[in-house]
Amino acid sequence: xxxxxxxxKIKLKDVEIIDFNVNNNISLKFTILLxxxxxxxxxxxxxxxxxxxxxxxxxxxxxxxxxxxxxLINYYKNYKYFQGK
Numbered sequence: 413x414x415x416x417x418x419x420x421k422i423k424l425k426d427v428e429i430i431d432f433n434v435n436n437n438i439s440l441k442f443t444i445l446l447x448x449x450x451x452x453x454x455x456x457x458x459x460x461x462x463x464x465x466x467x468x469x470x471x472x473x474x475x476x477x478x479x480x481x482x483x484l485i486n487y488y489k490n491y492k493y494f495q496g497k
Contacts, residue, residue, distance in 0.1 A: 413477070413480045413481065413484060414480065416484060417480055417483055417484050417487065420484070420487035420488065420490075420491055421487065423491060424487060424490055424491060424494070427490070427494050429486070429487075429490055430489075430490055430493065431486065432485070432486050432489040432490070433482055433485065433486050447471070450467075450471070451464055454467045
């Protein structure tokens with residue numbers, strides 16, 4: 413995903429990127445609340461505090477992957493938009 417993102421960034425370096433992901437308005441309060449719910453669930457299902465902390469790495473990986481995917485979708489839509497012109 414990183415290399416595909418880099419490819420689109422190089423292809424679209426001379427154009428002004430349009431943000432097609434404008435419906436992304438998740439609040440910080442909701443994100444923190446969701447994280448806390450996952451922590452409580454992990455505390456009970458992953459054998460306590462150590463299991464809960466071990467899941468943090470997976471949350472970071474999933475977060476980084478979701479940001480890359482959102483950027484990739486936006487770059488792809490920009491690529492298709494400017495390729496048609």
